[in-house]
Amino acid sequence: MTETLGSTGEFGFIEAATKSLPQGEDVLVGPGDDAAVVAVPDGRMVITTDLLVEGRHFRQDWSSAYDVGRKAAAQNLADIVAMGARPTSIVVGFGGPADLPTAWALELQQGLGDECELLGVSIVGGDTVQSDKIIVSVTAFGSLDGRSPVLRSGARPGDEVAVAGRLGWAEAGFAVLNRGFRSPRTVVEAHRRPAPPYAEGVRAALAGASSMCDVSDGLLADLTHIAVASEVLIDIRSAALTIPEPLQAVASATGADALTFVLTGGEDHALVATFEPADVPDTWTVIGTVAVGNQTHPSGTVTVDGQPYAGPTGHTHFRS
Amino acid sequence: MTETLGSTGEFGFIEAATKSLPQGEDVLVGPGDDAAVVAVPDGRMVITTDLLVEGRHFRQDWSSAYDVGRKAAAQNLADIVAMGARPTSIVVGFGGPADLPTAWALELQQGLGDECELLGVSIVGGDTVQSDKIIVSVTAFGSLDGRSPVLRSGARPGDEVAVAGRLGWAEAGFAVLNRGFRSPRTVVEAHRRPAPPYAEGVRAALAGASSMCDVSDGLLADLTHIAVASEVLIDIRSAALTIPEPLQAVASATGADALTFVLTGGEDHALVATFEPADVPDTWTVIGTVAVGNQTHPSGTVTVDGQPYAGPTGHTHFRS
The missing domain is CATH 3.30.1330.10 (PurM-like, N-terminal domain)
Structure with missing residues (x-):
């Protein structure tokens, strides 16, 4: 029994x-x-x-x-x-x-x-x-071992935005599983078991990160938390975001947009942070900049290549 | 809407x-x-x-x-x-x-x-x-503000067992609600909203309590945790346990035993602790003693008036 x-x-x-x-x-x-x-x-x-x-x-x-x-x-x-x-x-x-x-x-x-x-x-x-x-x-x-906590509210105009870890993998895995498939295995595994870049958090803090959060709701959604808390405008350069091959494969197979996985997929628990340009650790990838909000794009906004992103911007609980 | x-x-x-x-x-x-x-x-x-x-x-x-x-x-x-x-x-x-x-x-x-x-x-x-x-x-x-934590494992033979707070009230309230009634109101309120004797925890620690836990599973069950962790025998004197009037009323109305409410009812979150006899705070009630286990009643056991308690000894999750 x-x-x-x-x-x-x-x-x-x-x-x-x-x-x-x-x-x-x-x-x-x-x-x-x-x-x-x-x-x-x-x-x-x-x-x-x-x-x-x-x-x-x-x-x-x-x-x-x-x-x-x-x-x-x-x-x-x-x-x-x-x-x-x-x-x-x-x-x-x-x-x-x-x-x-x-x-x-x-x-x-x-x-x-x-x-x-x-x-x-x-x-x-x-x-x-x-x-x-x-x-x-x-x-x-x-x-904190004596350090100051790195909050969402510390991003300053002139900072660069950088990421460590994977973006969109778990979301692509979810899309695959949701259609009843089990491959590509790498994205399915990413959905089942995230691999956050643990060592990069303390590294970013020691390097002087001005703000940081983990990407649990999606890059745009979580960067919006930083933009709102810091009262800044954040712009992402899509060309700086590499689209890994498995995500392209899933996008082709499901008719989705691979960039949307990267911009809005949560649950990989990547880290996103802002740094003065000279401070970005070489294990991080610069993907955008922090600026003062303007009349077209006020503070608290995140743009992609200078424009509001047209797709969905990450999931929220309760709303479907 | x-x-x-x-x-x-x-x-x-x-x-x-x-x-x-x-x-x-x-x-x-x-x-x-x-x-x-x-x-x-x-x-x-x-x-x-x-x-x-x-x-x-x-x-x-x-x-x-x-x-x-x-x-x-x-x-x-x-x-x-x-x-x-x-x-x-x-x-x-x-x-x-x-x-x-x-x-x-x-x-x-x-x-x-x-x-x-x-x-x-x-x-x-x-x-x-x-x-x-x-x-x-x-x-x-x-x-802890510099004090040592009061664990379950510190009870010593010769200590007295004392309680602060209510015993059996929430259980009596549960019995009433379970039969579709809403009174006596005092026990129903006790089920809905426990009133732990918050101030007595630090008071007991300052007085030198040798062991302590809160009564969440029932007096006998939680004292058994102390008896096991401390490797001692604990005996409760039933005459030292007052049976409040509302509990007697519920027992009469439901055919239950009021002493069982007191001995096995959890969720009032009373505190039970052991002290050297001279250390018991006057806000606590002595209800029993700590002894070395013997062949009849080994360490890790709780007895009532020198005998194992015949009734149920408190609820456990999963088992019904």
């Missing part, structure tokens, strides 16, 4: 899930008490939270439990590095139906743990409840 | 929900960026997380949105105070269907905010997604 969450029970599952969790030096009290205690050496804790819901953020027939775990951790860790911080720990809320195989939940946990292990991050606590649909709630923590 | 999450949209809702959030002195970066930044004066952050799911942890016909918010905040803040810490901030993940009235979500937010305001706690960030059932995920943070 397959063990399920119902037969294992809440405490049995928690025991199985936590017994082999590696705990880093920063963890003063790990899982198993009312709360965890984590050292915050410089006295400032960076905090972010994301909720993933089955059917909305993942599908069991498209993604394995392990992949869902990797993705849930990755998107939170990307938010921490987008502040210029070093991720240290996460806590996980998990909901699932009583008939969910316990193995599924443990594979999810393994995915979370493996993504965390890339960065030496510890899973320090969590909560497990029963719910009809699978729910994964991750809250991630990071340390 | 009633505004719904679908018509308001994710960003519209977030703007409405965060525009008037009071932010305490500890909040260095509040809502609106990739992550929040919170000051942790003594370099150690206390962290806990809880997930509430509609139908499992609350019902819209039993609890108002405002009550759900109060309860979601309260149960997390209780975990922070159960470590002997001072709650400082929370983040909130929220999921709801597109046709949920925006007013419902804002009332939930108001409930969260009002519970937090009791303790000067700030809501520093969150995430909002679409889901069929309403989901509220709260992660709460606290500061």
Whole structure:
């Protein structure tokens, strides 16, 4: 008989899930008490939270439990590095139906743990409840190690806009899966398991990035957050955006526009930041400029080649 | 037309929900960026997380949105105070269907905010997604202000067991609601909106509590956590447990045992702790003793009047 969450029970599952969790030096009290205690050496804790819901953020027939775990951790860790911080720990809320195989939940946990292990991050606590649909709630923590956080509001006219990481891959993978296909494999894998450029967040902060955020809603949507918070106009040069071959292949096969994947696809968790021109790290690609808003294109606007982008500008929850 | 999450949209809702959030002195970066930044004066952050799911942890016909918010905040803040810490901030993940009235979500937010305001706690960030059932995920943070955390593992033979706060009220309220009644009002209100004895956590820590936890699964279940973690035998004296009049009324009306409400009812978020006899604060009630386990009742066991308790010992998720 397959063990399920119902037969294992809440405490049995928690025991199985936590017994082999590696705990880093920063963890003063790990899982198993009312709360965890984590050292915050410089006295400032960076905090972010994301909720993933089955059917909305993942599908069991498209993604394995392990992949869902990797993705849930990755998107939170990307938010921490987008502040210029070093991720240290996460806590996980998990909901699932009583008939969910316990193995599924443990594979999810393994995915979370493996993504965390890339960065030496510890899973320090969590909560497990029963719910009809699978729910994964991750809250991630990071340390600034004495640096200032890199906010969305610091972009200045004259700065260059640069990106690190992939754009449009996850969206192309979604388009493929949505049509019932499983290839090109690279974009499908990108949808299942993002690969944020973790090391580039601290690198950008050390290089003096004036603003930064991770690309979770789409390049244009997330740059708009920077343009609004910084009260500037941002212009992207489309020629600076390379369109990788797999994205061109998907665009041809699905009748989509490959540039739209790059400009509006989220969930790759690339990083986008602004720098004074001399400060851009050589691991980053310059794709545009920051200017003062004008009458045609006011501050808070993002243009592509000097014009508003005509296509959709990224997804938003609730609206369909 | 009633505004719904679908018509308001994710960003519209977030703007409405965060525009008037009071932010305490500890909040260095509040809502609106990739992550929040919170000051942790003594370099150690206390962290806990809880997930509430509609139908499992609350019902819209039993609890108002405002009550759900109060309860979601309260149960997390209780975990922070159960470590002997001072709650400082929370983040909130929220999921709801597109046709949920925006007013419902804002009332939930108001409930969260009002519970937090009791303790000067700030809501520093969150995430909002679409889901069929309403989901509220709260992660709460606290500061030890230089003290050691009070763990579950520190109870010592010779200590006294003491409680602060209400026991069995929420469970009696649940029993009433479950039968379709709405009174006694005091227990129904206790189910809807717990009133944890927040000030008693730090008081117990300062008094030298050797172990502490909050009563979320039921007194016997949570004391068992202490007995197991501390490797001791705990005995409760039933005569020391007062049975309040409303609980007796519910027990009479439903054919239940009022003592069972007190011993096994969770969700009032009372605090239970162990102290050396001279250290028990006068705001706490002594209800039992800590001893070395023996052959009949080994360490890790909780007895009532020297005997294993014959009734159910508290709820567990997944098992029904």
